[in-house]
Amino acid sequence: MNRCNRKVAGTLPYRYGFGGRHKPWRKYTVIYKSVLLENLQYVANVALGFFSYFVFIYIYNRLWGYMYRSPEELIAGYTKEQMIWYVMMTEMLYFGANANVVAGEVARDIRGGNIAYLMNKPYHYTLYILARYTGEWSVRLPMYAVFAVLIGTALVGPLPHFQWITVPLMALCAVLGITINAVFKLCISLFSFWIEDTTPFQWIYNKLILVVGILFPVEIFPEILQPLLKLTPIYTVCYGPAKLIVDFSPEKCVEILAAQAVYLAVGSGLMLLIYRKGVKRLYVNGG
Amino acid sequence: MQAIKVENLSKTFRVKRKEKGMRGSVKAIFHPQTEEIRAVNGISFSVKEGEMLAFIGPNGAGKSTTIKMLTGILYPDGGRVEVLGIDPTKKRKQLAYRIGTVFGQKEQLWTHLTPYDNFRFFGAIYDLSEQETEERIVELAERFELSGFIDTPVRNLSLGQRIRCEIVASLLHKPKVLFLDEPTIGLDPVVKENVRELIRQMNREEQTTIFLTSHDVGDIEKLCQRIIIVNDGQIVLDDSVDHLKHHYLEKKDISLEDIIVEIYKAQGEG
Numbered sequence: 001m002n003r004c005n006r007k008v009a010g011t012l013p014y015r016y017g018f019g020g021r022h023k024p025w026r027k028y029t030v031i032y033k034s035v036l037l038e039n040l041q042y043v044a045n046v047a048l049g050f051f052s053y054f055v056f057i058y059i060y061n062r063l064w065g066y067m068y069r070s071p072e073e074l075i076a077g078y079t080k081e082q083m084i085w086y087v088m089m090t091e092m093l094y095f096g097a098n099a100n101v102v103a104g105e106v107a108r109d110i111r112g113g114n115i116a117y118l119m120n121k122p123y124h125y126t127l128y129i130l131a132r133y134t135g136e137w138s139v140r141l142p143m144y145a146v147f148a149v150l151i152g153t154a155l156v157g158p159l160p161h162f163q164w165i166t167v168p169l170m171a172l173c174a175v176l177g178i179t180i181n182a183v184f185k186l187c188i189s190l191f192s193f194w195i196e197d198t199t200p201f202q203w204i205y206n207k208l209i210l211v212v213g214i215l216f217p218v219e220i221f222p223e224i225l226q227p228l229l230k231l232t233p234i235y236t237v238c239y240g241p242a243k244l245i246v247d248f249s250p251e252k253c254v255e256i257l258a259a260q261a262v263y264l265a266v267g268s269g270l271m272l273l274i275y276r277k278g279v280k281r282l283y284v285n286g287g
Numbered sequence: 288m289q290a291i292k293v294e295n296l297s298k299t300f301r302v303k304r305k306e307k308g309m310r311g312s313v314k315a316i317f318h319p320q321t322e323e324i325r326a327v328n329g330i331s332f333s334v335k336e337g338e339m340l341a342f343i344g345p346n347g348a349g350k351s352t353t354i355k356m357l358t359g360i361l362y363p364d365g366g367r368v369e370v371l372g373i374d375p376t377k378k379r380k381q382l383a384y385r386i387g388t389v390f391g392q393k394e395q396l397w398t399h400l401t402p403y404d405n406f407r408f409f410g411a412i413y414d415l416s417e418q419e420t421e422e423r424i425v426e427l428a429e430r431f432e433l434s435g436f437i438d439t440p441v442r443n444l445s446l447g448q449r450i451r452c453e454i455v456a457s458l459l460h461k462p463k464v465l466f467l468d469e470p471t472i473g474l475d476p477v478v479k480e481n482v483r484e485l486i487r488q489m490n491r492e493e494q495t496t497i498f499l500t501s502h503d504v505g506d507i508e509k510l511c512q513r514i515i516i517v518n519d520g521q522i523v524l525d526d527s528v529d530h531l532k533h534h535y536l537e538k539k540d541i542s543l544e545d546i547i548v549e550i551y552k553a554q555g556e557g
Contacts, residue, residue: 030411038399116360117393121412122383280362283300 027123028131035135046140050147053095057148060087060215061155076219082246083217084156089242090214092148096141097178099185101133103202106189111196115282126186126275133182141178159246166248173253174241176260181209181237183267190271193278213238233267236260289369290464290496291334291357296366297520298327298352326352328520329366336463339490339497341507341528344517345551350500353517354466357498358388371463384413387457391469395453398442402433402452405441406459413460420459427455431485447478454482458489464496465489471503483509504544516550524550 039046061084068080075083106129109115119125152159188201212218213234218226229235240256304322305315327349334340344350355361357370359379368375373382388395396405403424410420428437431451436444441452450470457465467486471479487510489495499511507514507528514531516524524531532543 027412027414030408034397034400034404034408038397041399116355117390117395119360119379120358120383120388122380122414123412124380282361 028127031123031128031131032135032138035132036138039136039139043139043143046143049095049140050144053091053144053147054151056091057084057088057151057155060084076217078217078219078246079160081156081160085152085159085246086217086242087215088148088152089245090238092141092144093174093178093238093241094210094214096144097137097181098140099133099182101136102129102182102186103189105129106186107192107198110190110192110278110282113283119279125279126190126271129186130179130182134179137178141174161247162245163248166244166253169253169257170241170244170248173244173256173260176257176264177237177241180233180260180263180267183264183271184233184237187267187271187274190274190278193274193281208232209234209237217243230259233263236263288336289333290336290338290371291332291498292367292369293333293353293357294331294367295329296327296331296353296356296368297325297329297364298349298356298361299364300324300326325520327356327363330517330520330522331366332515332522332525334496334498336496337490337494338513339511340499341511341514342498342500342517343502343507343514343547348517349520350517351468352520354388354468354498354500358382358386358466384460385463387460387462387465389450389453389457389465389467389470391450391467391472394441394449396441396449396456399440401438401440402444402455403437405452405456409456409459415460423459423461424455427458430488431455447474447481450474450478450482451485454485458495461493462495464498467497467499467501469501469503470499471501471506479503479505480509486510504542504547507547508543516547518551 064080064083064087067075068083071080073080078086109118115125118128121128185202185205188198188205191198191201212221212229212232218229218235218239221229236256236259240260244253244256300323301321302324303315304320305311330349330353342350342353352361356363356368357375359375359382362376370382371385373385375382396402397408400408406424406427407420410417410423415423428434431454433448433451433455436448441449444452454470465486470486471482474482483506486497490497497510499506501507511528514524514526514528515522526534528543531546
């Protein structure tokens with residue numbers, strides 16, 4: 001039956017089904033869901049990225065294998081299994097929550113003027129981007145999580161002392177870490193309102209996250225540096241979630257979640273402020 | 288009542304300038320040079336509710352910059368703007384609920400979704416309830432004859448079908464003012480006529496104010512009662528289409544397109 005000839009109220013299957021009017025989050029949920037639907041069409045493309053992930057993990061498995069002289073040895077408080085699982089978890093977050101949308105695409109939108117066509121709708125541009133990004137990683141990350149668990153179990157065996165009951169807290173911590181990372185990368189991209197190219201700043205941020213957090217846990221750095229590192233967003237972006245997965249403790253969980261709440265609030269405030277100031281400088285020509 | 292009020296509106300862009308070649312590129316690093324371009328230079332006009340206005344001019348005249356200031360995308364350097372009594376620079380989001388925009392050269396629909404899913408998406412973006420969205424989709428789909436392709440992904444539609452869907456998406460929330468930026472560009476004559484008829488019908492039935500920019504004289508002649516011509520950021524003519532045709536056609540037997548070209552040329556020489 002043709003959609004146009006159907007009876008109206010209550011007879012059509014509501015595909016988004018988020019209820020009534022004036023619910024400010026409804027529109028962002030719809031954006032999220034639309035991107036999710038789009039990305040579900042490209043699941044095979046995501047699976048192609050598994051190869052790079054596997055090569056990376058295989059190399060680090062071998063490297064840490066040489067570093068640990070015996071299976072009982074501890075380096076910076078981590079056993080060999082914990083250290084490899086740590087890298088696998090941080091790499092899973094890195095690959096599974098690739099932040100191209102919040103980095104490259106936002107900068108291109110601003111420089112190329114495409115932002116003009118996205119701003120004339122009744123939503124906040126930055127929240128629109130975050131909803132899109134969340135829709136993207138919601139497909140990729142679970143796939144990488146399953147793959148990581150499979151190759152982790154095959155390469156180093158099951159994670160010692162892992163408790164399934166802690167998974168919801170770990171998941172919450174991972175989601176917050178990904179969102180904080182996106183917010184800070186978005187802040188950098190929004191500087192495109194003032195400067196020609198934000199790529200070098202993204203590069204520096206990426207490398208900091210990679211070295212201090214993804215490849216090595218904070219404890220591996222000199223003790224004098226550790227309090228400083230714990231004050232950076234890096235602590236909440238990848239170290240926190242991965243640390244909880246490999247070595248969960250209620251105290252650590254509370255500490256990391258509290259730090260994440262502070263960083264999310266500060267980062268979001270900064271993001272909204274930069275956007276508010278920057279959008280007044282928008283230069284869009286032609287048409 | 289006035290739907291749009293513009294007083295002394297100005298916008299200046301700062302554009303980078305660079306000398307030729309490698310030497311110029313190196314010099315630009317240490318001594319960057321910029322030039323100020325006055326895209327809109329103190330224009331004033333108003334548009335009545337329900338009026339269909341053609342806002343035209345040669346490329347680079349300042350049309351799109353004006354539209355972007357009217358919709359709150361760009362901030363003016365000087366002057367005042369009011370659209371439906373709202374200042375776009377202060378309340379862009381509030382204004383967005385009451386206006387619609389169609390850009391013929393830029394698709395706003397999500398191409399992987401069907402028109403139906405896009406309309407549901409836009410319904411949610413504009414805070415329409417499920418029932419309101421459904422009722423509006425049924426009404427507009429019938430009026431714009433979308434039944435044959437409402438469930439086909441947008442990427443598989445022809446340009447004419449896509450433009451009709453773009454217009455429907457921009458009308459879902461019953462905007463009081465519709466900004467149309469070259470809505471018929473690239474369409475064949477039959478589809479163009481069809482789109483124009485739909486815009487006319489919508490203006491008649493919903494009293495929607497139409498602010499049209501187009502290089503197609505047919506759009507202007509068949510849709511608009513009034514025409515504003517801008518050049519170099521300034522208004523060079525503000526007249527009714529009938530009066531303009533009458534005034535010129537009295538003297539010689541020429542079309543509206545010839546008249547507009549003559550005005551553009553006269554401004555260029557001046």
